[in-house]
Amino acid sequence: MPKEFHGDKAKEWADQLGSEMMYLNLGGVDWVFLNSSRVVEDLLEKRSSIYSSRPAFVMVGEIISRMKRLVLQPYGTEWKNLRRVMHILLTGSSADSYRPLEDLESKQAMWEILHRPEEWHLSTIRFAASFTIAMIYGVRQKGHSELFQKVSDAQDEFLRNNVPGTWLVDDYPQLQKLPRSLQWWRPYGDKLFEFTRDAFKGYYDLMVENTKKGVQKDCFATKFYAETESKKGGDFDFDQKLFTTGGLIEAGSDTTKNQLNMLVAAMAADPNTWIKKARAELDSVCGANAERLPTFDDWEKLPYIQAIMKESMRWRPNVNPTGFPHALIRDDEYEGYRFPAGTVVTINNWAISLNPEEYENPTKFDPDRFLNEDIWNATKGHYGYGAGRRTCAGFKVAQNSMFIFFSRFIYCFDVFEDPNDRIDTYHIPLTPPPGKANDPPFTAKVRVRSEAHKQLILSSCAEALEAYD
Numbered sequence: 001m002p003k004e005f006h007g008d009k010a011k012e013w014a015d016q017l018g019s020e021m022m023y024l025n026l027g028g029v030d031w032v033f034l035n036s037s038r039v040v041e042d043l044l045e046k047r048s049s050i051y052s053s054r055p056a057f058v059m060v061g062e063i064i065s066r067m068k069r070l071v072l073q074p075y076g077t078e079w080k081n082l083r084r085v086m087h088i089l090l091t092g093s094s095a096d097s098y099r100p101l102e103d104l105e106s107k108q109a110m111w112e113i114l115h116r117p118e119e120w121h122l123s124t125i126r127f128a129a130s131f132t133i134a135m136i137y138g139v140r141q142k143g144h145s146e147l148f149q150k151v152s153d154a155q156d157e158f159l160r161n162n163v164p165g166t167w168l169v170d171d172y173p174q175l176q177k178l179p180r181s182l183q184w185w186r187p188y189g190d191k192l193f194e195f196t197r198d199a200f201k202g203y204y205d206l207m208v209e210n211t212k213k214g215v216q217k218d219c220f221a222t223k224f225y226a227e228t229e230s231k232k233g234g235d236f237d238f239d240q241k242l243f244t245t246g247g248l249i250e251a252g253s254d255t256t257k258n259q260l261n262m263l264v265a266a267m268a269a270d271p272n273t274w275i276k277k278a279r280a281e282l283d284s285v286c287g288a289n290a291e292r293l294p295t296f297d298d299w300e301k302l303p304y305i306q307a308i309m310k311e312s313m314r315w316r317p318n319v320n321p322t323g324f325p326h327a328l329i330r331d332d333e334y335e336g337y338r339f340p341a342g343t344v345v346t347i348n349n350w351a352i353s354l355n356p357e358e359y360e361n362p363t364k365f366d367p368d369r370f371l372n373e374d375i376w377n378a379t380k381g382h383y384g385y386g387a388g389r390r391t392c393a394g395f396k397v398a399q400n401s402m403f404i405f406f407s408r409f410i411y412c413f414d415v416f417e418d419p420n421d422r423i424d425t426y427h428i429p430l431t432p433p434p435g436k437a438n439d440p441p442f443t444a445k446v447r448v449r450s451e452a453h454k455q456l457i458l459s460s461c462a463e464a465l466e467a468y469d
């Protein structure tokens with residue numbers, strides 16, 4: 001499996017085989033790739049009580065994360081307790097309680113993009129990072145932050161190591177029987193664990209310091225530490241708490257940023273068709289002459305924005321083109337195939353998303369395909385948030401972030417491709433190479449839509465520069 005753009009390879013294999021499932025043996029571990037939505041629904045959704053564990057990856061799971069990253073934890077009591085707390089703090093009215101922050105951060109992003117359009121990509125990074133950190137730890141990131149850079153570097157390193165086939169020891173776990181001094185992967189993995197823990201602890205220490213000074217804001221972490229210190233909140237050790245709050249910064253920031261970048265790419269690639277429909281809807285709600293910015297109160301009046309959000313998740317699913325792997329907890333049988341317990345089962349997301357039998361004209365960015373009775377059901381019709389019981393724990397928060405950024409950006413800005421440097425939308429890097437975290441993922445020219453939109457941003461967004469300090 002190639003380390004970069006491995007979705008291409010998995011799609012190529014699925015196309016060659018023409019089958020709804022494909023089997024790979026990676027060093028003794030059984031992998032099943034699900035190549036159609038039908039089998040994803042049958043296995044990961046309908047049989048989710050047995051398909052919701054995670055594979056025991058030695059390197060990323062046991063060594064780099066000491067099994068503390070929620071996203072890698074096996075289906076068991078610790079994971080269930082953590083998901084319960086996530087459910088309380090990230091869904092329903094809790095998810096909506098972060099909307100004022102999303103409102104603020106998106107205003108700041110519009111202001112920045114107006115003043116430095118050539119640095120639009122720094123604004124998508126800042127928006128996603130600052131909102132997530134303010135939600136989790138109560139502090140905004142106004143400019144470059146060493147603390148965030150460390151978390152981001154730790155995450156990028158984690159994701160680079162999370163590609164199937166990266167480490168021999170994941171494919172051949174029996175290598176762990178080698179004497180520790182001969183385990184060549186261990187010093188690197190141990191060092192990365194320490195680096196990650198340190199990065200996560202930076203924000204915890206800041207919270208403790210701000211609490212002492214009496215300036216700490218109410219946020220996810222203050223509630224989470226209170227909840228987990230109570231008896232019913234589960235019995236989590238300190239590292240588990242650090243990795244839960246730090247892990248959420250990871251889970252929420254790059255994913256959201258990548259999805260915003262996909263929107264910019266989709267706008268540049270096709271400035272004439274779907275954008276006109278989006279603008280017609282936005283103009284009818286907010287005024288054709290930039291009367292006001294879209295707000296969360298417009299949610300139900302902007303179904304086309306919902307369709308754009310769904311289409312962006314389908315068009316280029318950003319977490320992993322071959323899905324985030326699930327593991328089966330007991331032997332199972334499906335349509336004549338026998339799967340032993342421990343089988344790794346993953347959504348071949350890239351292959352499904354680009355399959356003309358699943359989606360008509362799949363290479364086209366076409367939000368209209370989602371204008372149906374499921375329009376308000378954010379997770380239905382694509383697998384951008386995964387599937388079954390492991391479906392993204394923060395998807396409601398992510399939907400709010402995308403809604404406010406997408407609607408304001410589309411309302412206020414035009415995007416153009418550079419004819420001399422066209423965007424390869426199939427190969428937009430999701431994890432930047434080391435040291436390149438702040439490089440643009442592709443070239444796009446962004447320009448404010450009109451003088452009226454410029455004045456609207458100037459008059460409505462300036463407040464965000466100073467707020468929430």
Ligand code: HEM
Pocket residue numbers: 070071072073083086090248251252253255256259318319320324325326383384385386387388389390391392393394395397398
């Ligand atoms: C557009 C943004 C986002 C995308 C595309 C996304 C996508 C995903 C995907 C594909 C998974 C794995 C699902 C599976 O295994 O089937 C996942 C898991 C997760 N996500 Fe998100 N996510 C986003 C934003 C967020 C945010 C904002 C948060 C929290 C603040 C969050 C928290 C989590 C957590 C905690 C998990 C682990 C769930 C588990 O293993 O039980 N995500 N996400």
